[in-house]
Amino acid sequence: xxxxxxxxxxxxxxxxxxxxxxxxxxxxxxxxxxxxxxxxxxxxxxxxxxxxxxxxxxxxxxxxxxxxxxxxxxxxxxxxxxxxxxxxxxxxxxxxxxxxxxxxxxxxxxxxxxxxxxxxxxxxxxxxxxxxxxxxxxxxxxxxxxxxxxxxxxxxxxxxxxxxxxxxxxxxxxxxxxxxxxxxxxxxxxxxxxxxxxxxxxxxxxxxxxxxxxxxxxxxxxxxxxxxxxxxxxxxxxxxxxxxxxxxxxxxxxxxxxxxxxxxxxxxxxxxxxxxxxxxxxxxxxxxxxxxxxxxxxxxxxxxxxxxxxxxxxxxxxxxxxxxxxxxxxxxxxxxxxxxxxxxxxxxxxxxxxxxxxxxxxxxxxxxxxxxxxxxxxxxxxxxxxxxxxxxxxxxxxxxxxxxxxxxxxxxxxxxxxxxxxxxxxxxxxxxxxxxxxxxxxxxxxxxxxxxxxxxxxxxxxxxxxx
Numbered sequence: 001x002x003x004x005x006x007x008x009x010x011x012x013x014x015x016x017x018x019x020x021x022x023x024x025x026x027x028x029x030x031x032x033x034x035x036x037x038x039x040x041x042x043x044x045x046x047x048x049x050x051x052x053x054x055x056x057x058x059x060x061x062x063x064x065x066x067x068x069x070x071x072x073x074x075x076x077x078x079x080x081x082x083x084x085x086x087x088x089x090x091x092x093x094x095x096x097x098x099x100x101x102x103x104x105x106x107x108x109x110x111x112x113x114x115x116x117x118x119x120x121x122x123x124x125x126x127x128x129x130x131x132x133x134x135x136x137x138x139x140x141x142x143x144x145x146x147x148x149x150x151x152x153x154x155x156x157x158x159x160x161x162x163x164x165x166x167x168x169x170x171x172x173x174x175x176x177x178x179x180x181x182x183x184x185x186x187x188x189x190x191x192x193x194x195x196x197x198x199x200x201x202x203x204x205x206x207x208x209x210x211x212x213x214x215x216x217x218x219x220x221x222x223x224x225x226x227x228x229x230x231x232x233x234x235x236x237x238x239x240x241x242x243x244x245x246x247x248x249x250x251x252x253x254x255x256x257x258x259x260x261x262x263x264x265x266x267x268x269x270x271x272x273x274x275x276x277x278x279x280x281x282x283x284x285x286x287x288x289x290x291x292x293x294x295x296x297x298x299x300x301x302x303x304x305x306x307x308x309x310x311x312x313x314x315x316x317x318x319x320x321x322x323x324x325x326x327x328x329x330x331x332x333x334x335x336x337x338x339x340x341x342x343x344x345x346x347x348x349x350x351x352x353x354x355x356x357x358x359x360x361x362x363x364x365x366x367x368x369x370x371x372x373x374x375x376x377x378x379x380x381x382x383x384x385x386x387x388x389x390x391x392x393x394x395x396x397x398x399x400x401x402x403x404x405x406x407x408x409x410x411x412x413x414x415x416x417x418x419x420x421x422x423x424x425x426x427x428x429x430x431x432x433x434x435x436x437x438x439x440x441x442x443x444x445x446x447x448x449x450x451x452x453x454x455x456x457x458x459x460x461x462x463x464x465x466x467x
Contacts, residue, residue, distance in 0.1 A: 189290020
């Protein structure tokens with residue numbers, strides 16, 4: 001390794017890996033940590049442009065792609081439009097879990113409990129493809145805002161973002177068909193990608209992680225429907241946080257371990273302990289970082305919490321407001337409602353009662369796909385409406401080139417080549433970036449502060465690219 005990659009691995013970690021892999025294989029594992037990590041992205045199923053359909057595919061996810069090198073994502077307008085998400089390849093195996101557990105049934109309710117920054121949630125949203133309901137949660141407030149931005153950029157209407165402790169969800173009762181728990185862990189699987197994480201590792205830290213994981217898993221179990229699933233994952237290698245944690249759940253909470261079909265994919269290691277199984281990704285065997293995943297099925301009784309008295313209601317748009325949208329050809333399953341901020345939003349009619357229950361029980365930071373609000377008879381579009389793949393059908397489009405897109409994203413642009421007066425959706429390669437309003441004498445850029453590129457276009461080293 002060079003520079004930071006030269007950090008010495010703890011002896012206790014090397015000994016642990018020898019016990020797991022054997023002395024012969026552990027050398028190949030350690031040598032893999034000297035290599036640069038692969039760069040992978042997941043294309044958006046409705047937004048990926050023809051030019052971005054790369055052929056170096058992640059085998060277990062139909063939309064996953066490897067890149068030959070890491071570009072400066074911050075200066076790629078397609079990244080900002082949500083045409084792809086930068087995601088570690090092993091974690092894209094969640095796609096296989098969804099396919100095998102639900103067998104193409106995307107009319108399910110999913111909770112992603114430890115969701116920030118949003119890789120697994122955006123993948124689940126892509127799999128659901130506008131059907132079902134996805135609740136993405138992050139307990140840390142500032143990280144929940146990052147999660148919110150990444151969910152919004154995807155442009156799906158069937159999403160809710162919350163900021164709650166796992167125990168808070170018990171108030172919902174047995175509500176979800178599946179709960180994904182990407183548990184806080186010792187981070188061994190990130191040693192190559194983030195060498196600084198080595199300094200935080202210790203056997204005591206591993207033990208502390210296992211205790212925290214047990215609390216999280218126990219707190220969230222009542223929220224799963226009978227027959228539903230807990231999908232448990234970590235980015236680590238050790239047995240204590242992985243297969244022994246799965247075994248503990250089975251013994252303590254009478255769950256069933258569900259095997260997955262990994263036969264089409266080489267390199268993934270099945271890990272067995274008594275009557276449970278999990279799946280381990282290792283950097284010298286798979287083109288990815290370290291990752292562990294297991295599926296558990298709940299068989300015990302439904303949990304019914306005390307009734308929560310409703311305090312807030314989600315209202316339909318008024319008849320007058322709905323008149324504005326009569327020419328819009330949006331999905332038949334969507335309704336137009338007022339969100340928790342009293343702004344118009346798209347949300348699936350089928351799950352509006354669920355959204356109302358969440359709003360009355362938890363801290364909701366995002367709900368549905370916000371459309372905007374009326375000022376008089378005119379609709380002032382919300383920024384997140386720009387990310388809806390169909391929004392370009394309903395507004396004048398200003399099709400920009402790469403230079404214009406970056407100037408817009410830096411909020412430097414002051415003129416438009418589109419002569420249309422009024423609201424214009426700024427699009428790059430067919431995908432929305434945000435809104436401008438042409439007043440004839442000047443152009444107003446409505447890009448929110450949190451989406452502005454702070455990096456210098458002339459000196460890219462002045463900023464950093466997303467991870």
